[in-house]
Amino acid sequence: MKKTGWILTLFLLSGCSLRVLDPASPYADKITRLIYLSFGIMMLVFVVVMILFVHFLKKFHETSDRVDEIPVDESGNRKLEITWTVLPVLLLVILAVPTVTTTYQLTSGASQGEGGQDKERVIIHVKAEQFRWEFTYEGGEVSYDKLVLPLDKEVELRLTSEDVIHSFWAPNLAGKIDVFPDKETRLVFTANKLGDFQGKCAEFCGSHHALMRFETTVMEASAYETWLQDQ
Amino acid sequence: MRLPIIGYVLSDVIVSWIITLIIGGFLLWWLTAKRKWPLILDYIGTTDNRKIGTMYILFAILFFIRGGMDAMFIRTQLAVPDNDFWVFQADKYNEVFTTHGTVMIFFVAMPLLIGLMNIAVPLQLGANDLAFPYLNAISFWLFVSGAFIFNMAFFFNAAPNAGWTAYAPLSNDTFTSGPNNNYYIFGLQISGLGTIFTAINMIVTIARLRAPGMKLSRMPLFPWATLVTSSLILVAFPVLTVALLLLMFDRFYGTSFFGGEFGSPVYWQHLFWIFGHPEVYILVLPAFGIFSDIISTFSRKRIYGYTSMVISITLIGLLGFMVWAHHMFTVGLGALANSVFAITTMLIAVPTGIKVFNWLFTMRKGVVRMTTPMLFALGFIPTFVIGGVTGVMLAVAAADYQYHDSYFVVAHFHYTMIGGTILGAFAGIYYWYPKMTGKMLNEKLGKWHFWLFIIGFHLTFLPQHFAGLNGMPRRVFTYTWEDGVFLFNFVSTIGAYLMGISMLFVLWNLFKTHRSGTSSVDGDPWDGRTLEWTTDSPAPEHPFPNVPVVDRLDAYWYAKVNQTNLPQTKDVRPDPISIRTFQPILLAGVLMVMSIGFIYHWMWLQILGGGSVLAFFLIRSWTDERNEAYRKGEKS
Ligand code: HEM
Ligand SMILES: [Cu+2]
Ligand SMILES: [Cu+2]
Numbered sequence: 001m002k003k004t005g006w007i008l009t010l011f012l013l014s015g016c017s018l019r020v021l022d023p024a025s026p027y028a029d030k031i032t033r034l035i036y037l038s039f040g041i042m043m044l045v046f047v048v049v050m051i052l053f054v055h056f057l058k059k060f061h062e063t064s065d066r067v068d069e070i071p072v073d074e075s076g077n078r079k080l081e082i083t084w085t086v087l088p089v090l091l092l093v094i095l096a097v098p099t100v101t102t103t104y105q106l107t108s109g110a111s112q113g114e115g116g117q118d119k120e121r122v123i124i125h126v127k128a129e130q131f132r133w134e135f136t137y138e139g140g141e142v143s144y145d146k147l148v149l150p151l152d153k154e155v156e157l158r159l160t161s162e163d164v165i166h167s168f169w170a171p172n173l174a175g176k177i178d179v180f181p182d183k184e185t186r187l188v189f190t191a192n193k194l195g196d197f198q199g200k201c202a203e204f205c206g207s208h209h210a211l212m213r214f215e216t217t218v219m220e221a222s223a224y225e226t227w228l229q230d231q
Numbered sequence: 232m233r234l235p236i237i238g239y240v241l242s243d244v245i246v247s248w249i250i251t252l253i254i255g256g257f258l259l260w261w262l263t264a265k266r267k268w269p270l271i272l273d274y275i276g277t278t279d280n281r282k283i284g285t286m287y288i289l290f291a292i293l294f295f296i297r298g299g300m301d302a303m304f305i306r307t308q309l310a311v312p313d314n315d316f317w318v319f320q321a322d323k324y325n326e327v328f329t330t331h332g333t334v335m336i337f338f339v340a341m342p343l344l345i346g347l348m349n350i351a352v353p354l355q356l357g358a359n360d361l362a363f364p365y366l367n368a369i370s371f372w373l374f375v376s377g378a379f380i381f382n383m384a385f386f387f388n389a390a391p392n393a394g395w396t397a398y399a400p401l402s403n404d405t406f407t408s409g410p411n412n413n414y415y416i417f418g419l420q421i422s423g424l425g426t427i428f429t430a431i432n433m434i435v436t437i438a439r440l441r442a443p444g445m446k447l448s449r450m451p452l453f454p455w456a457t458l459v460t461s462s463l464i465l466v467a468f469p470v471l472t473v474a475l476l477l478l479m480f481d482r483f484y485g486t487s488f489f490g491g492e493f494g495s496p497v498y499w500q501h502l503f504w505i506f507g508h509p510e511v512y513i514l515v516l517p518a519f520g521i522f523s524d525i526i527s528t529f530s531r532k533r534i535y536g537y538t539s540m541v542i543s544i545t546l547i548g549l550l551g552f553m554v555w556a557h558h559m560f561t562v563g564l565g566a567l568a569n570s571v572f573a574i575t576t577m578l579i580a581v582p583t584g585i586k587v588f589n590w591l592f593t594m595r596k597g598v599v600r601m602t603t604p605m606l607f608a609l610g611f612i613p614t615f616v617i618g619g620v621t622g623v624m625l626a627v628a629a630a631d632y633q634y635h636d637s638y639f640v641v642a643h644f645h646y647t648m649i650g651g652t653i654l655g656a657f658a659g660i661y662y663w664y665p666k667m668t669g670k671m672l673n674e675k676l677g678k679w680h681f682w683l684f685i686i687g688f689h690l691t692f693l694p695q696h697f698a699g700l701n702g703m704p705r706r707v708f709t710y711t712w713e714d715g716v717f718l719f720n721f722v723s724t725i726g727a728y729l730m731g732i733s734m735l736f737v738l739w740n741l742f743k744t745h746r747s748g749t750s751s752v753d754g755d756p757w758d759g760r761t762l763e764w765t766t767d768s769p770a771p772e773h774p775f776p777n778v779p780v781v782d783r784l785d786a787y788w789y790a791k792v793n794q795t796n797l798p799q800t801k802d803v804r805p806d807p808i809s810i811r812t813f814q815p816i817l818l819a820g821v822l823m824v825m826s827i828g829f830i831y832h833w834m835w836l837q838i839l840g841g842g843s844v845l846a847f848f849l850i851r852s853w854t855d856e857r858n859e860a861y862r863k864g865e866k867s
Contacts, residue, residue, distance in 0.1 A: 042620035076536035102629040107566035175632020210707035
């Protein structure tokens, strides 16, 4: 269990630089908080189990003077058993409430393709095919394997596939959304940090799935406009 | 290299041909020189549960070596960024992880558990065999047949390559033409049939053949877990059968269940996971049962909270059917569906938690003996709890948008499947080895195996959580320096080699145990509590000439404590009839022929194989092995 401790320290040290835990949008930020919450609750459970585990082993392992000992018979204990049924339920309720609310917030109607026409949103069409990404912007500009987004503007991706199922994943910016050949899926988020972020295909899609990557660049709105004009 | 018929072949296939020929030749020579053929024929024709169980485990170990080598290739290729190890990039890599996953689940984990059930369940019940010994032999040979079909693919340079989940439309003939994924379909179809028969067999055995006085509420927990698992199999496997059949029609006859105008690739995902999620409980529940028995034996205490243990496994089994869509959170099923499945998934943590605490409290105030089986059981508890808590984290639907299909998931399911099923199978093998062979495995080597394996395991899989959080998707054959996952992967590879090395201790142990005049052990080497320890080691074909009468849980233990003997019944009841027959292996053979006909679209072979299978059914309908027994009965 020493290893666990070691790697956990490593985790705490580098936690903020792991992409999933380094959000660049309110969307990803919500998930990050949820991850920390669930991790905290679960560590509590793990630590309790480990304390009991180590304690019982230390105290009750066979020693040379206990070789012939026959322990007292006991079949169980109602109260204790109720305790470890009810407490986990409580912990799960604490976790379930934000789970459901966040899931509702992030899984907006948009991801099912029924979002209304919101004037404020930047709409970008994403076409996935083995093994590249094609991004079409509102003025018909096209870029491949490179997605450019304006800072602090809500964007709506409308994704379709030319062949098999792919999955759009830019961990700093948002969770995954699968891309299907027979239906359109949507993803809505607002980038709030400038910079370049990695993106990857996250659904196995054939020979070069590993190479089906894209880069996302978040620019100031004005730089975004000039970039579009250069396309 | 280009060859006639087979086409373009890479060097890995050629190397394995050569190695297989050498090892195969050596084996043939050895079997002949040592005059082992009669023994082999005896096992091929047997319907005895102990022998069939032993064969299940032997074949599982064989396939474990195969799946393990796949794992080593995966880990070697991923050891450093931008790696080019041997041939394992792109398509080859995809084949390797597909065969690794499929082999490990269907041809390692399943047969290990079914093998242990075969050996231990009848003995624990006080039964002389399974209810249907002949059907049991059929199940076993169907498993072997399916496994051979699946593993053959690689040798003909056509290994399946759409992942063990075979998602459409990638698994359709449009995107993966060629025989590769046909092998997947037929391998699973035929071995799955065998699994369904085993489930029926186990359920009937448990329902009908318990010793007098052994009410369900006095039954040890391994048979209980077997009962629940078998019921899950009975519901879940037919769903897989249907899904594979539809996929086959899409691939072979141009139907469009999983594509086209009316079909949808999402249908496949639903069908697959309606099978697939119960499947992971099918794999872990028997391991829970094994651990319950072992922890109780080596704490010298009865299991804590027996009733809630039974209720928990039943609940886990039921809930297991209501969570499949947690594998599909990113499909866009909508917020309502995602929330509902998130909550049902979290609920499963409750009965699982109850079990963990009951195991812990079984040890409290007991005398905990650190034998090899117990070590594996103890290693299981923290390992599985880690796998369980990451499971709850994955159930948080919104957060799963990040975890999904990343290395976080790879880490999670290895924590549960290796931490649960594989540790459980190892524990069970060390524990029941005396019942299988009459010998004890060496404890010292066993402990070496345990420690290397568990350390290697955590080294391999703990870092993968962080690789996933840093954006590494699963099923990728390479990554770059900028990805920042090098260290995680490098440690992971070292750990994998350590696990590989630990398995050498198992081989050494087997070799040492069987080498020379190591003496046999008596019937009860562990000071056990349940009925299997009242029989000889190894268990004879007819272990209970007089069936013991049971009046409580762990009756044998309390009889020992009170220094009495278990009473025996004078009432003999009809026993399952064991015979010597080569029909099961023949049936498996003709099914394999038929499958190959389909895999390569050779119509004549399909007809030949299909016709033979029908003929076999006719022959079987007219044979009744009970006739002979009746005749004997009349004479006496
Ligand atoms: C012996 C040590 C093992 C190692 C080092 C290992 C390693 C791996 C790795 C690295 C992957 C991910 C491949 C990828 O996504 O590209 C993988 C996938 C997988 N492993 Fe293991 N594994 C081991 C044992 C097992 C066992 C015992 C089981 C099951 C009982 C198992 C079941 C699976 C499954 C189902 C997959 C998914 C395959 C797929 O994506 O289609 N593995 N393994
Ligand atoms: Cu992909
Ligand atoms: Cu599941």
